[in-house]
Amino acid sequence: MGSSSTRGATASAGEAVTIGTMSRDLIDAVIKLKMSQIKYCYQRELQNDPSLAGKVVVQFTIKADGTVDASSVKIHTTTLNSPAVEKAILDRFKLMTFPESSGVTVVKYPFIFSPGN
Numbered sequence: 001m002g003s004s005s006t007r008g009a010t011a012s013a014g015e016a017v018t019i020g021t022m023s024r025d026l027i028d029a030v031i032k033l034k035m036s037q038i039k040y041c042y043q044r045e046l047q048n049d050p051s052l053a054g055k056v057v058v059q060f061t062i063k064a065d066g067t068v069d070a071s072s073v074k075i076h077t078t079t080l081n082s083p084a085v086e087k088a089i090l091d092r093f094k095l096m097t098f099p100e101s102s103g104v105t106v107v108k109y110p111f112i113f114s115p116g117n
Contacts (some may be wrong), residue, residue, distance in 0.1 A: 011039035012112050014055075020061055020105025022098065027107055030098050041088035042113045052079030053114045058089060062098045062105045070094040076108050085113075 013031060016024050031038075046052050056079075061072035073093045075086050089111070 010112075010114050010116050011035065011042050014110035014112060020062070020107075021101045021103040022105040025098075026099055027105075027109070028061075030096060031109060034060045034092060034096060037092050038089055038111060041085050041092065044088070045082055046084045046085040046115055049082075050115055052080065052082060052085075054078065054082075055110055055112050056080050056086060056089060057108050057110045058093055059106070059108045060093050062101070062107065063102055064103055066098045068094055068096050068098070072106075080113060085089075102113055 003064075010051070013035065016027055016031075018024055018027065042052070057076040059072070059074050059076040061069040063069055075090065075092050078086060081085065
């Protein structure tokens with residue numbers, strides 16, 4: 001998976017865990033397109049807390065039509081412990097659209113955030 005860097009801060013996506021019909025590759029492709037938005041959620045709070053770092057695992061359900069079930073989007077686990085960052089990330093996921101599939105897919109998607117040097 002990719003990582004990106006701006007002003008020393010990094011946000012990278014880990015290995016997705018999926019249950020359902022959609023492939024990890026398709027899910028990764030959509031999320032990679034949105035990584036700059038995810039990273040922005042982190043960078044905005046990093047200005048207030050330069051030591052902010054950790055892992056956030058987002059759980060969500062992709063419906064067969066490719067939309068995300070907004071009521072399913074939640075933080076599965078977090079070591080970041082930043083409600084502002086976590087809420088901003090969840091808001092981004094609620095708006096994502098994936099390719100249509102033959103059924104529902106439940107996803108747990110990890111992100112690792114670090115302030116860099």
